[in-house]
Amino acid sequence: MFSGAQFSATSIPNPAGPLIESLNRWGARKREEVEQDALRRVQAAAIRAQRPLGVEGMAEVPSDVRGQFADQFRATSEAVFTASLDRTMQQETRNLIQQYGDDPELFAHAYNALMVGQLAPLEESNIVLAEDVRQKLDRIGMDIMFELEDDAAARAQAQAKFETLSAFSEFTSEVFDELNRTGSEASMARYIEQANEMLEAQYEAGFITTEQFVSRRSRFRNSAATEQAFGAFRQAVERGDIAGAEAIIERTDRGLMFDDNPDGRATASQLSTRLRDLMRGAEEQSLNLHTAAMRTIDNAVDRAARGRPINMEDLQPAFDTAVTHANTGGQIDAVMRARQALAVAMATSRDMQQLSPGDLVALAEFVDTADEMLPAGLSGQLLDTIERRQNEINEAVVTGDVFRLADLPFGAPLEQRNQARQNIADTFGVAPNFVPHYSRADVRRFRQEFDGFLDRGDTAGAVGILERFFEPVGDDLASRLGLAQQYGESGMSAIASLGALVGPGNLVMLMERARQADENLTPQERSDALRPAVLRRIDELAEAAAIGHPDIQNQIAQVLSSAWAGIATETGESGQRSLLLRRPTATLQQFDQLIEPMLGVQTLSNGALVPEGFLPEGVPGRASAREINGWLEDPEHFGIVPGDMNALDSIRPRFLPDGGVAWFSTRSPNELILDPRTGEVLVDDLEARVAPARDIPTLGERIFEGINNAMQASGELLSFGGYSTNSARTAANVTGADLDTLLSIRMVYETLPLSDRANREPSTLLSEATLQSLPQAEYRRAWMASQARRPTTGQFPTEGPPSPLRNTDGAAIAAGLILERFRAKYATEEQALAAYWMGEAVMDSLGDDWENQIDQSTAQFIHRVRHNNGRLGGGR
Numbered sequence: 046m047f048s049g050a051q052f053s054a055t056s057i058p059n060p061a062g063p064l065i066e067s068l069n070r071w072g073a074r075k076r077e078e079v080e081q082d083a084l085r086r087v088q089a090a091a092i093r094a095q096r097p098l099g100v101e102g103m104a105e106v107p108s109d110v111r112g113q114f115a116d117q118f119r120a121t122s123e124a125v126f127t128a129s130l131d132r133t134m135q136q137e138t139r140n141l142i143q144q145y146g147d148d149p150e151l152f153a154h155a156y157n158a159l160m161v162g163q164l165a166p167l168e169e170s171n172i173v174l175a176e177d178v179r180q181k182l183d184r185i186g187m188d189i190m191f192e193l194e195d196d197a198a199a200r201a202q203a204q205a206k207f208e209t210l211s212a213f214s215e216f217t218s219e220v221f222d223e224l225n226r227t228g229s230e231a232s233m234a235r236y237i238e239q240a241n242e243m244l245e246a247q248y249e250a251g252f253i254t255t256e257q258f259v260s261r262r263s264r265f266r267n268s269a270a271t272e273q274a275f276g277a278f279r280q281a282v283e284r285g286d287i288a289g290a291e292a293i294i295e296r297t298d299r300g301l302m303f304d305d306n307p308d309g310r311a312t313a314s315q316l317s318t319r320l321r322d323l324m325r326g327a328e329e330q331s332l333n334l335h336t337a338a339m340r341t342i343d344n345a346v347d348r349a350a351r352g353r354p355i356n357m358e359d360l361q362p363a364f365d366t367a368v369t370h371a372n373t374g375g376q377i378d379a380v381m382r383a384r385q386a387l388a389v390a391m392a393t394s395r396d397m398q399q400l401s402p403g404d405l406v407a408l409a410e411f412v413d414t415a416d417e418m419l420p421a422g423l424s425g426q427l428l429d430t431i432e433r434r435q436n437e438i439n440e441a442v443v444t445g446d447v448f449r450l451a452d453l454p455f456g457a458p459l460e461q462r463n464q465a466r467q468n469i470a471d472t473f474g475v476a477p478n479f480v481p482h483y484s485r486a487d488v489r490r491f492r493q494e495f496d497g498f499l500d501r502g503d504t505a506g507a508v509g510i511l512e513r514f515f516e517p518v519g520d521d522l523a524s525r526l527g528l529a530q531q532y533g534e535s536g537m538s539a540i541a542s543l544g545a546l547v548g549p550g551n552l553v554m555l556m557e558r559a560r561q562a563d564e565n566l567t568p569q570e571r572s573d574a575l576r577p578a579v580l581r582r583i584d585e586l587a588e589a590a591a592i593g594h595p596d597i598q599n600q601i602a603q604v605l606s607s608a609w610a611g612i613a614t615e616t617g618e619s620g621q622r623s624l625l626l627r628r629p630t631a632t633l634q635q636f637d638q639l640i641e642p643m644l645g646v647q648t649l650s651n652g653a654l655v656p657e658g659f660l661p662e663g664v665p666g667r668a669s670a671r672e673i674n675g676w677l678e679d680p681e682h683f684g685i686v687p688g689d690m691n692a693l694d695s696i697r698p699r700f701l702p703d704g705g706v707a708w709f710s711t712r713s714p715n716e717l718i719l720d721p722r723t724g725e726v727l728v729d730d731l732e733a734r735v736a737p738a739r740d741i742p743t744l745g746e747r748i749f750e751g752i753n754n755a756m757q758a759s760g761e762l763l764s765f766g767g768y769s770t771n772s773a774r775t776a777a778n779v780t781g782a783d784l785d786t787l788l789s790i791r792m793v794y795e796t797l798p799l800s801d802r803a804n805r806e807p808s809t810l811l812s813e814a815t816l817q818s819l820p821q822a823e824y825r826r827a828w829m830a831s832q833a834r835r836p837t838t839g840q841f842p843t844e845g846p847p848s849p850l851r852n853t854d855g856a857a858i859a860a861g862l863i864l865e866r867f868r869a870k871y872a873t874e875e876q877a878l879a880a881y882w883m884g885e886a887v888m889d890s891l892g893d894d895w896e897n898q899i900d901q902s903t904a905q906f907i908h909r910v911r912h913n914n915g916r917l918g919g920g921r
Contacts, residue, residue, distance in 0.1 A: 134159070134182065142189065149193040156186045206252045213243050217265065221272045228276030233269050240265045267308045270297075278316050282323055286569070290320055338367035539600030542590055555608040562611030574613040575606055583609065588697070589654035650674035651694045673698060673706075676729065683708065684721025773857050779827040782861030786910065790860065793909045806850050809860040810906075814884030816849060818866060819859050824849075827858045875907050882906045 137159050145152035160182045220236045241262060248258040274297045281289035298313035341363040498506035543555065562571065583605045584598075591598035647655055647670060655673075676682050677696055685692045695711040696718070707728050708718040720727040777784040790810055805812050828846035831854065849859035867877035867885070879895060880888035882903045891898045 138185070138189065142193070147197065149190045149197060152193055153186065153190050156189070160186070205250070209247055209250070209252055213240075213247070216240070216243065217268075221268060224269055224272040225276045225279075228273055228278070228280050230273060230277075233273040237266055237269055240269075271308065271312045274312055274316065278319070282320070287320075290316075294320065334366055338363040342367065539591070539597045539604065542597055543601055543604065555604060558609075558611035559604055559607035560611075562607045562614070566610055566614055570614050571610045574610040579609060580606065585654050589656060594699075649677060649698075651677050651696060653677075653697050655698060681721075683718055683727070775831045775854075776827075776857035776861040779830045780858060780861030780865055782864045786864060787857060787860060789910050793906065806856045809849070809856040810882070811849055811856055811860060811863075812884065813850075814887065815863060815881055816859065818863055818880075818885040819849070820862060820866070823862055824855075824859055827862060828855060831858055875911070878907045878910055879903055 138156065141152055141155050141159065145155055160179065164179055164182075217240070220240070224233055224236070244253070244258055244262050244265075247253045248255070253261065274293060278290050278293045281287075281293060294313050294316045297309050297316060299309065342360065345360055345363075494510050498510060566574070583602050587598045587602035587605060590601050649655060649670065677693060680693060683693075683696060692710065692712075697709055697711060699707045699709055699717070707726060709716065710718060717726045719725060773784060773787045776782065777787060787809075793810070825846050846858075847855045849856040863881060864877065867880045868874060871877045871880060871888075876888070876895065879899055883899070888895065
């Protein structure tokens with residue numbers, strides 16, 4: 046293998062060319078030196094042999110022994126050369142090993158070149174001996190090369206093992222950090238699968254044994270489950286979700302995600318200890334915060350009683366803190382009573398001429414029950430003022446002031462209410478069931494007056510506008526709802542539809558309960574009250590009340606859910622929260638008992654709910670539930686193909702103001718069903734005259750007990766603002782924004798002080814500064830895409846998208862686009878939310894140290910959105 050012939054014949058370039066030339070020159074010099082040395086030795090030996098003969102110098106060699114001397118010379122020179130070659134090859138081979146030890150092939154080329162150069166002199170004198178030496182050197186070189194190859198393979202194997210195990214170690218560290226940070230079960234399952242694949246690759250490569258593979262796979266799974274449990278537990282605690290934290294502990298204790306259940310029990314034990322410590326610390330901190338907030342409120346009551354000005358907006362954080370950190374129903378009741386005491390104390394300087402009879406009765410009852418908690422002398426002063434005001438009203442009754450006469454306290458006798466209604470009708474000179482025609486100008490005037498009362502926080506005035514709107518329509522429920530749904534704003538249409546169905550008196554109660562829920566409930570209490578079963582029932586009732594209009598349905602569901610949250614969490618006489626929170630079945634039954642009679646719904650054969658006034662029984666010439674059910678049981682009527690009989694369950698009627706009924710499917714609520722025979726919209730003609738509706742309450746009945754102008758003096762406004770869930774979902778679909786964040790921003794609006802609501806769009810908190818970042822072209826495209834998802838109205842907009850500050854659907858789309866733009870631009874979601882609140886220009890001016898430069902309102906907004914995301918109102 047290492048012969049010179051083989052080397053010169055190879056096609057591989059000779060990397061040792063210069064070395065060969067140098068060795069050839071060295072070999073020639075060495076041969077001359079060896080020959081001269083051998084000659085000197087032979088001559089010296091000849092002189093020593095001739096000395097006994099008396100010869101001191103070299104003598105002429107006799108011809109008969111000259112051949113012997115020549116042989117001796119060659120043998121001696123070859124022996125000297127071989128010994129020198131052996132030493133030289135050993136030294137040069139060691140040098141080559143040091144130089145080319147990492148590359149066996151390059152070592153072979155260099156060794157072959159060295160061997161050729163060394164053997165060249167010997168080949169000229171003794172070809173046979175040179176061949177023997179070559180074979181010996183060949184074997185030595187091959188053994189060295191094989192040893193170098195084995196060493197290189199071992200080093201490569203060790204390096205590959207080191208890199209693989211190091212990569213797995215880094216992967217493990219990163220995975221455990223992420224699971225501890227996010228607590229995501231989905232991520233844990235994905236990482237466990239990746240870890241198993243990496244361990245299998247290590248096993249197949251021979252880097253780990255079977256025992257190591259099994260133990261490391263189990264150890265990774267247990268460690269990942271432990272980190273995930275700690276991460277999920279920490280997030281639940283940060284959200285204040287104690288029930289969720291306890292559920293995580295229970296699941297961990299069962300060892301569902303652990304190969305070794307003792308590991309699960311040990312982790313659960315650690316989490317339980319940590320939860321107990323956190324709860325003890327939280328209870329102590331909560332008590333301190335509650336006490337400090339109540340001290341602030343009590344001081345404000347004292348200042349108000351002394352006639353000093355009080356700003357309710359400045360006290361709002363104290364009220365929020367006191368309610369949030371109230372650990373018992375009694376503490377919450379104390380907060381509410383303190384709030385009322387403050388409002389009443391502030392009302393002492395108000396003109397009592399602004400109070401209605403119902404307000405006076407409610408205020409007098411409150412003064413009687415709250416005498417001990419009011420500042421000294423305040424109760425007597427209020428009672429005197431109330432008595433003077435009541436005397437004025439009595440005088441108005443005697444003089445025939447019909448408007449004051451009609452403004453009766455809640456719960457007045459039926460005869461008195463009916464008489465008041467008749468007096469009003471006589472005053473205007475019209476019959477109670479007179480039906481005028483409303484022009485567009487009339488509708489705008491009604492809306493302006495309605496919005497004006499809501500902006501001033503005057504609930505009674507707003508409901509009065511509804512009564513004026515509905516009363517001339519008489520008993521035709523279909524006409525009422527048809528008229529209400531002509532409004533362009535879905536929020537207004539929803540309130541009007543509820544007013545038509547439940548009556549303004551019940552609507553006042555629902556509105557007040559919704560307002561109280563928005564003011565008083567913590568996110569956890571709201572979430573507890575709005576259980577999935579209740580939310581499903583709310584959606585069913587809202588669908589019935591909206592009669593197939595998705596946007597109106599979502600607005601009605603929003604009002605009903607807030608109202609029910611307030612009802613289910615009311616504080617009873619015992620000072621404890623309602624047991625309904627802990628009894629889901631009782632909660633749903635109570636809800637049905639309260640809401641369903643108001644709506645007067647009727648169940649069709651396929652489970653759909655409709656207002657009972659549309660389907661009276663036993664009235665000749667009118668469509669009944671029996672007739673509607675007959676259609677719903679006929680698949681051919683709707684063109685439903687065999688095999689899709691479940692489609693009948695999704696059919697819902699959409700009653701038309703002119704007496705007909707159209708149909709739609711919950712699978713595509715924005716599209717009306719077409720007649721399979723004609724291809725046009727399927728409309729079944731009905732005589733939609735309905736049974737006499739319930740007696741319309743009077744102005745006095747709409748005043749619900751507990752509403753009083755003293756509470757309105759706190760400056761709180763009643764708001765039904767906010768885009769619907771459908772609007773938010775549509776915006777999320779066309780913009781790619783996160784739906785939970787959009788819904789969370791809407792709910793956060795209800796918790797903000799009035800000063801933070803100023804100059805912001807109510808449903809999305811958009812401001813002019815934020816709208817500077819809205820990409821107009823993308824907004825136009827997204828708006829047009831959203832309109833394609835809405836019901837066909839025959840009036841497709843062509844003038845372009847509306848301003849996001851004047852249209853709630855446009856606001857939702859604009860909010861989605863801006864959020865996505867900021868999320869792509871900024872490093873964290875918190876930074877994106879800060880830019881959303883302050884504006885992009887302000888955010889960019891703060892630089893990297895933005896967290897230490899933002900104001901308190903921005904920090905509170907970020908916290909509320911992150912804390913409330915996906916949890917307020919059950920996502921409604």
